[in-house]
Every structure is written in C-alpha cells, then in structure tokens.
Amino acid sequence: MTPRRRSGQATPWLRTPYVLLTKQFLRQFLENDLISPEADRTQLLAVVGALAISLTLFISMFMSAKFIGAFLTPGQAAVLTLDDKFFYLSLAMIATALMAAVQWDALTIDPRDAGILEPLPVSAGTIRRAKLTAVAVLGGAVAVGLNLFPSVVFPWLLSISFPQMRIVALPGLMSAHAVMTFAAAAFGYLAVIAIRETLTMVLGRRGFAIASPWVQGILIVVLGSALLMLPPSSRRIAQRGFDDWRATSPPMWFLGAYETLAGGVVADLPRKEMTTRQATNDATMSELYARRRPQFPALASRATLAFAMALVIAWAAYLWNARHLPALTAPAAGGRRRWRAGERFANALIVHDGTARAGFYFTLAAMWRSKTHRVTLAGAAAAGFAMVLLALSNADVEPGARPSLRLLVTQPLLYGALLVGFRHIIRVPAELRANWGFQLAWRERDRAFITGVRRAALVALVLPALAVLLPLFIYVLGTQSALLHAALGLAGAIVFLELLLVTYEKVPFTCTYLPSENMKALVPIYAVAFLIGAANFARMQVQAMISGDPTGILITLAVLFVGLRVASLRRVRRPLVEFDEAPSTFQRLGLHT
Amino acid sequence: MADLRAHHLTKHFNGVLVVKDVSLTIRPGEVVGYLGPNGSGKTTTARMLAGLLDPSSGVVEYNGRNIHDDLIAFRRQLGYIPEEPSLYPFLSGREYLQLIGRLRQLPETLLDKKIDGFLDLFGLHLAADQSIASYSKGMRQKIVISSALLHDPAVVLFDEPETGLDVTTTMMLRHFVRLLASRGKAILYSSHILEVVERVCDRVIVLHKGDVVADDSIERLRALMSRTSLEGVFAELVIRDDPEQMARDLADVSALSFP
Numbered sequence: 018m019t020p021r022r023r024s025g026q027a028t029p030w031l032r033t034p035y036v037l038l039t040k041q042f043l044r045q046f047l048e049n050d051l052i053s054p055e056a057d058r059t060q061l062l063a064v065v066g067a068l069a070i071s072l073t074l075f076i077s078m079f080m081s082a083k084f085i086g087a088f089l090t091p092g093q094a095a096v097l098t099l100d101d102k103f104f105y106l107s108l109a110m111i112a113t114a115l116m117a118a119v120q121w122d123a124l125t126i127d128p129r130d131a132g133i134l135e136p137l138p139v140s141a142g143t144i145r146r147a148k149l150t151a152v153a154v155l156g157g158a159v160a161v162g163l164n165l166f167p168s169v170v171f172p173w174l175l176s177i178s179f180p181q182m183r184i185v186a187l188p189g190l191m192s193a194h195a196v197m198t199f200a201a202a203a204f205g206y207l208a209v210i211a212i213r214e215t216l217t218m219v220l221g222r223r224g225f226a227i228a229s230p231w232v233q234g235i236l237i238v239v240l241g242s243a244l245l246m247l248p249p250s251s252r253r254i255a256q257r258g259f260d261d262w263r264a265t266s267p268p269m270w271f272l273g274a275y276e277t278l279a280g281g282v283v284a285d286l287p288r289k290e291m292t293t294r295q296a297t298n299d300a301t302m303s304e305l306y307a308r309r310r311p312q313f314p315a316l317a318s319r320a321t322l323a324f325a326m327a328l329v330i331a332w333a334a335y336l337w338n339a340r341h342l343p344a345l346t347a348p349a350a351g352g353r354r355r356w357r358a359g360e361r362f363a364n365a366l367i368v369h370d371g372t373a374r375a376g377f378y379f380t381l382a383a384m385w386r387s388k389t390h391r392v393t394l395a396g397a398a399a400a401g402f403a404m405v406l407l408a409l410s411n412a413d414v415e416p417g418a419r420p421s422l423r424l425l426v427t428q429p430l431l432y433g434a435l436l437v438g439f440r441h442i443i444r445v446p447a448e449l450r451a452n453w454g455f456q457l458a459w460r461e462r463d464r465a466f467i468t469g470v471r472r473a474a475l476v477a478l479v480l481p482a483l484a485v486l487l488p489l490f491i492y493v494l495g496t497q498s499a500l501l502h503a504a505l506g507l508a509g510a511i512v513f514l515e516l517l518l519v520t521y522e523k524v525p526f527t528c529t530y531l532p533s534e535n536m537k538a539l540v541p542i543y544a545v546a547f548l549i550g551a552a553n554f555a556r557m558q559v560q561a562m563i564s565g566d567p568t569g570i571l572i573t574l575a576v577l578f579v580g581l582r583v584a585s586l587r588r589v590r591r592p593l594v595e596f597d598e599a600p601s602t603f604q605r606l607g608l609h610t
Numbered sequence: 611m612a613d614l615r616a617h618h619l620t621k622h623f624n625g626v627l628v629v630k631d632v633s634l635t636i637r638p639g640e641v642v643g644y645l646g647p648n649g650s651g652k653t654t655t656a657r658m659l660a661g662l663l664d665p666s667s668g669v670v671e672y673n674g675r676n677i678h679d680d681l682i683a684f685r686r687q688l689g690y691i692p693e694e695p696s697l698y699p700f701l702s703g704r705e706y707l708q709l710i711g712r713l714r715q716l717p718e719t720l721l722d723k724k725i726d727g728f729l730d731l732f733g734l735h736l737a738a739d740q741s742i743a744s745y746s747k748g749m750r751q752k753i754v755i756s757s758a759l760l761h762d763p764a765v766v767l768f769d770e771p772e773t774g775l776d777v778t779t780t781m782m783l784r785h786f787v788r789l790l791a792s793r794g795k796a797i798l799y800s801s802h803i804l805e806v807v808e809r810v811c812d813r814v815i816v817l818h819k820g821d822v823v824a825d826d827s828i829e830r831l832r833a834l835m836s837r838t839s840l841e842g843v844f845a846e847l848v849i850r851d852d853p854e855q856m857a858r859d860l861a862d863v864s865a866l867s868f869p
Contacts, residue, residue, distance in 0.1 A: 364718070371721075375712035378705065386700035386741070450696035453662060454706075454757060457685055458713035466713075 042151035092303030114205030160202035193279035214334030241399020273316020376469025397438020443525035612673030643811030689763035747774030
C-alpha cells in the first residue's frame with residue numbers, strides 16, 4: 018500500500034528550486050507596492066484581482082448593453098463594434114504595458130537576488146528560467162484578468178441581436194476576441210520588456226542605472242495618459258479611417274488583425290427583413306465597412322510583424338543581458354556633483370534656513386530617487402497630461418487666437434494634478450527604518466522644514482509644468498500674454514499648494530502611512546471640486562488677459578493665500594514623527610484607496 | 611557637563627520582559643561598557659537611553675531632569691550610534707550628513723567642513739556622492755558614526771559600533787572613544803567584543819536576560835570573581851552552558867545526514 022502523503026507536505030515537483038524560485042520572484046512583484054514586509058500579500062492580491070475582474074466585467078456589460086434590443090443591422094453592428102474592439106484591444110495593450118512599466122525594476126534579476134542566490138547550489142540557468150517564468154506568469158495573469166470577461170460578454174451580447182447567426186459562430190467570435198486581445202496585451206508587455214532590455218544592452222548596466230528612472234517615468238506618463246484618453250479616442254473609428262498616422266498606431270494594427278480574423282462573422286450575416294430606414298442605414302454602414310475592409314489585411318500584417326519583432330527583440334535582449342547574473346556594482350562616482358552649481362543657486366535664492374534646506378533637498382531626493390514616490394508622481398503627471406489633451410482637443414490653438422477657457426485651463430489642470438500627487442506622496446514614508454536619524458536630529462522646526470518641502474514642489478513640479486506648456490501659449494497667445502499667463506499660473510500654484518497643505522500636520526516623508534478611511538467617498542468630491550476650481554481660475558485668467566488688467570485675480574489670490582496661511586498657523590501643529598509600534602493598518606501603501 | 615542616569619528601567623514587548631529594573635549612571639569623562647549576550651536587552655536599553663523608546667517603567671534623567679520633559683534639549687547633547695545602520699538608501703553619504711546637520715541647525719560652512727573632515731578621515735571621500743544603497747555595511751556604519759558626532763555631543767551611546775568596520779577603523783575607534791572621554795564626554799559602549807570593552811571602558815555593566823548582574827570597574831570585577839580577564843568574569847556571570855559542549859553539539863547537528 019502506498020503511504021499517504023501527510024497534509025501540508027508539498028508534492029516533490031513543487032519543491033524543486035525552479036518552482037520555489039518562481040514563486041519567490043512572483044512574490045516580489047507584489048512586494049513592489051509595499052512599504053512594509055509585514056503587509057498581507059494575500060489581501061493585496063485578492064483586492065487587486067477582485068478589482069480587475071469586477072471592473073472589466075462592469076466595463077464589458079456597460080459597453081455591450083447597447084446591443085440589447087437595439088435592432089441593429091449587420092452593417093451597423095460591423096461599424097459600431099470597431100469602436101468597442103479598438104477600446105478592448107487598446108485597454109489590453111496599454112494596461113499590460115503599464116503593469117510592465119510599474120514593475121520595471123522587478124522584470125529582471127535584481128543584483129541583490131543574484132548575490133543571495135548565486136552562492137546556493139542552484140544553477141544560473143535555473144535562476145534565469147525562474148525569473149523568466151515569473152515575468153511571463155505576471156504578464157499572462159494580467160492579460161487573462163483583463164480579457165476573460167470581455168471575451169465572453171461582448172460577443173455574447175452582440176450575438177443576441179442576430180438570431181440568424183449560426184450557433185458555432187459565437188464560440189468563434191469569443192475565441193477571436195480572446196486571441197486578439199491577449200495578443201495585444203502580450204505585445205504591450207513585450208514592447209516594454211524589449212525597450213528595457215535593449216536599453217540595458219546598449220547603455221550597459223551602469224548607463225542603464227542612470228537612464229532607467231527617466232525612461233520608466235516617461236513610459237508611465239505616456240501610457241497613463243493614453244489609458245485615460247482611451248474612452249474619447251475610441252469613437253467613430255470606421256468614420257475616421259485607417260490612413261496616415263492612424264495606420265501607425267499599434268491598436269489599429271491589432272484591430273486590422275481582429276477584423277481579418279473575424280470581421281466577416283457579423284458584416285457578412287444574411288440580412289433579415291428590414292424596414293426601409295433600417296435598410297438604408299445598413300446599406301450606408303455596409304458600404305463604409307466595405308471601404309475599410311481592404312485595409313485590414315495590411316494592418317494585420319503590421320500587427321504580426323510588430324508582434325514577432327517585439328517577441329524576438331525582448332527574448333534576445335533578455336537572454337543576452339541575463340547571460341551573466343548582475344553583480345552589485347557601485348554607481349559611477351561624481352554623477353551627483355554636477356548639481357553643485359544648482360545647489361549654490363538654490364541656497365542663495367530659494368532656501369536660506371538650514372532646516373528648510375533639509376526639507377528642500379530631502380524632498381527633491383525622495384521624489385525622484387524613491388521608486389514608490391517617482392511612480393506615483395508619474396501617474397499624477399499622466400492624469401494631468403490626459404486632462405490637458407482632452408481640453409486642447411476642443412480648443413482654438415491657432416496663432417493669434419483669443420485666450421479661451423479650454424486653452425487656459427490646461428495649465429492649472431497639469432500643475433494641479435502634479436500637486437495632488439505630491440500631496441499624496443509626502444504622506445508615504447521614504448524609508449521607515451531610517452527614521453531614527455530624523456527623530457534624533459529633529460528640532461521641532463516643522464514650519465521651516467515644510468517651507469523647504471513646499472519650495473521643492475514649486476521648483477520640481479510647478480515650474481516644469483509651466484515650462485512644458487509655455488511654448489504652446491507663446492505660439493497661440495504671443496510671448497507677452499504667455500508670460501503673464503505663466504506668472505498667474507505660478508501664483509495660482511502657490512495658493513493651491515497652500516490649500517493642499519493647510520491640514521497637513523506631520524513631517525513629510527517620515528510618518529507611517531495611514532490611508533484615509535473615507536477616501537473612496539471623498540475622491541469624487543475632491544475631483545469635482547478640483548475641476549471646478551481649475552475652471553474658475555482659468556475663467557478669471559481669461560478675463561484678466563482679455564482686459565489686460567491682472568489686478569483683480571492677483572488680489573483674489575493674495576486674499577486666498579493670506580486666509581489659508583492664517584488658517585494654517587492657527588492649527589496646532591505637532592511633529593508626529595512615528596517610528597515604532599505603528600498600527601497594523603499602515604502596512605499597505607494603498608495607492609488605490 | 612552632566613550625568614546621564616537611568617532609574618529602574620523596565621521594558622516589556624507584548625508581555626515579554628526584555629529589560630528588568632536596570633539602573634545605571636554615565637558620568638562625564640567616563641566610558642561605561644555594556645555587556646551581554648544576544649537578546650539580553652542591550653539595544654533596548656540604549657534606545658530607551660536615547661529617548662527612542664519609552665520605558666514600561668522607570669525614568670532616564672539627564673542633568674537631573676527626565677529626558678522626556680525636554681527631549682529636544684536632551685538630543686542636542688546626544689550622539690547615538692545604533693547597531694543596525696538603517697539609512698535612506700537613495701541619498702548619498704554626503705547628502706545624508708547634510709540632512710542630519712541641517713536638521714540639527716549647524717551653520718552651513720561649519721557643516722561642510724565637518725562633513726569633508728569625517729568623509730576624508732573615514733576614507734569615504736571617493737564614495738561620498740554615491741548612493742548609500744551601494745555602500746557596504748562598514749561604510750554605512752562610518753556614515754552613522756559621522757552623523758552622530760557632527761554636533762559634538764556631550765553624551766554618546768555606542769551600540770555595537772564596530773559591526774562591519776575594518777581592523778584599522780576599529781582600532782581608531784577605540785582610541786577615539788578614549789579621546790572623547792578625556793574631553794569630558796559621557797559614553798556608553800555596548801559591545802560583544804570583550805577585548806575592546808576591556809581596553810576602552812572604565813566600568814562595565816553586565817546584563818543577562820534583562821537583569822544587571824554586575825556593575826563595577828573591570829579591576830574590581832576581576833578581583834571579586836578571581837579571574838584574570840574580563841572574558842573570565844563574563845563567562846562566570848553570564849555563560850551558563852559549557853561552550854565546548856555546545857560547539858560539539860552544533861557540529862553534530864550540522865553533520866546529521868539522510869538515513
């Protein structure tokens with residue numbers, strides 16, 4: 018009789034070094050979002066999984082509801098579903114690419130992992146295979162999580178409108194949707210890996226270490242903006258066509274492949290009896306679809322080629338870079354000395370007091386060099402740029418145009434998003450275990466320290482945001498008006514920052530993170546208030562610029578600033594630098610709350 | 611210059627007694643050795659003395675006043691070198707020292723001079739602008755020691771400061787501790803290395819399972835215990851098991867093989 022395995026004893030293959038390492042590497046992906054090793058990974062995974070599934074289920078039900086009882090003709094459905102398919106393909110592609118960009122440093126073997134694992138009797142090949150498997154599992158899990166429900170719900174609800182569709186066509190539609198969205202997701206994921214690994218190969222590990230934070234930040238901003246811009250850009254796809262720059266868009270390639278694979282399932286359905294109006298609509302839409310149809314194979318070829326290239330480049334570069342496990346190497350010396358001139362300038366003009374300097378430089382360092390803080394700020398920048406693009410899409414941006422609300426609101430939207438992100442990151446500790454140094458050196462000069470923090474935000478976030486938009490305003494409004502607009506924007510940013518910090522009573526970057534319990538309820542209110550505030554401020558700027566007299570807006574800002582500063586000074590501030598015995602609720606970063 | 615005194619310090623963690631009724635005095639110009647095996651409560655005592663941890667009962671006084679009455683004033687006089695040098699990994703060594711010096715409100719020119727001096731003397735000038743993430747444990751320890759001494763404190767608590775340091779730096783540190791004492795600083799020196807404690811300290815306190823089991827000068831302890839070295843005294847006071855037998859047991863466990 019075969020002895021029964023004791024409960025809790027894992028099957029032998031689950032205890033091989035390869036499987037154990039793969040599990041360990043997968044765990045590291047979760048820990049990337051943590052600020053404490055004691056955080057509950059299972060809870061985090063459950064929350065993220067439930068969020069992904071419920072969100073995609075809701076989106077697919079919401080988007081496909083239009084097919085129920087709509088009496089659509091096959092021609093109408095063929096055209097209308099192009100928008101939906103473009104949305105699903107783009108969502109899959111951008112979301113997985115964004116996931117890869119957020120997990121940027123965890124995508125390859127970390128030098129510290131290599132340092133720990135290399136002395137063990139595990140071959141380098143096993144370590145490499147385990148990491149590669151973990152990366153593939155992560156990408157696959159995200160792709161499945163995003164596409165599982167839409168692959169069922171969208172074709173199913175679409176088929177309800179067409180009883181003439183053969184039963185076997187529905188599984189075909191579902192399979193086509195699943196395959197194409199999964200391919201789009203894989204392409205997005207592989208493209209980010211290809212970028213990362215090619216850069217490592219070209220720049221070398223040291224060069225990559227310098228360029229990496231910038232590339233990661235830019236990717237998050239671009240992909241985040243694209244994700245937020247997705248709903249408005251997924252409209253009237255067939256009407257806009259697939260020519261010119263649209264033919265260079267990766268989601269369009271995969272849409273072409275999708276239509277080549279399964280477009281005819283709906284478009285070529287036999288027509289039932291229709292009213293005259295329906296027949297006219299069907300003929301018009303079928304004609305439009307027929308005009309676009311010859312372009313799909315060319316787009317499909319591009320999708321195939323792009324996918325193959327991304328796969329080959331990512332695979333080859335990954336294996337090339339992984340042929341030696343990374344060693345702990347010191348970054349190039351002297352890299353930070355180049356900023357000494359800037360430091361002298363800042364000391365002379367921006368921060369005079371020692372404690373304020375501590376706050377200023379510590380904030381700059383934490384914002385850019387701490388991964389958690391950098392990624393959060395990149396997300397805020399993505400939101401800001403998405404709002405800017407939406408506002409500009411309907412604005413008059415011809416040279417000599419009059420200042421308009423849609424144009425001028427872009428500025429407060431961009432720096433406002435960045436400052437809201439900043440307000441969040443100062444609540445997240447830079448390194449809890451290092452707080453003892455702060456605690457011992459702290460002199461209860463929290464006001465001076467926060468002055469430095471505030472100025473760092475203005476220098477590192479507001480001024481670049483104003484500078485990014487300045488060329489556009491010079492082009493549209495002329496130099497003088499653009500400079501006036503920038504100056505008013507800076508004044509507005511100072512007041513907004515004062516508003517954001519009026520209730521802040523802790524020492525930035527040092528205190529344990531406690532997510533606000535009612536944040537989910539407050540976020541929509543804050544978001545609406547922010548948009549109304551930005552619009553009102555832009556409206557005041559429009560009036561000031563048209564009249565050529567900014568006195569009114571300056572007085573308003575000055576009054577607001579003084580009021581907020583008085584309110585801030587009246588609050589009893591205590592330097593709540595918490596170090597030990599933090600409550601268990603602080604453990605998870607909870608950026609989603 | 612003033613004394614640092616602990617009166618009947620006791621600390622529980624989740625009901626577990628870690629430090630039990632510890633009383634000690636550190637006078638200016640004196641180096642007090644703090645000895646004990648792993649888990650005996652040395653670090654917990656040092657953190658309570660630094661005001662980083664509240665005692666469950668008992669008080670710490672500096673200059674006759676409870677340090678918690680004016681913690682900031684006490685910390686102006688305090689330098690603390692912890693056992694585990696946790697630092698901000700994204701800052702460079704120089705940036706960390708600047709941060710601490712600025713928080714301590716040291717004048718900028720003086721701070722720059724001190725930082726350059728410490729970095730040069732510790733041989734860190736080449737690595738000064740690299741991020742701390744790339745530092746070895748010894749390099750981090752040197753940054754911690756520098757940050758604790760930037761403001762010329764009157765009381766210095768060394769909690770196993772030689773961890774990760776090379777031989778030259780450890781030897782230098784011994785002389786440095788003596789020199790600080792000769793300049794009137796009150797020093798607590800917690801360490802595992804009995805030889806260092808024997809050479810550096812005027813007095814030793816031996817801790818075992820949270821209890822003070824000895825508090826006297828090294829000479830008197832040697833005489834009382836009829837031992838020729840501090841190691842012998844320590845063995846008599848703290849080591850309950852036979853080290854040789856324990857070593858044999860360890861080797862046997864290590865040699866266990868599959869049947």
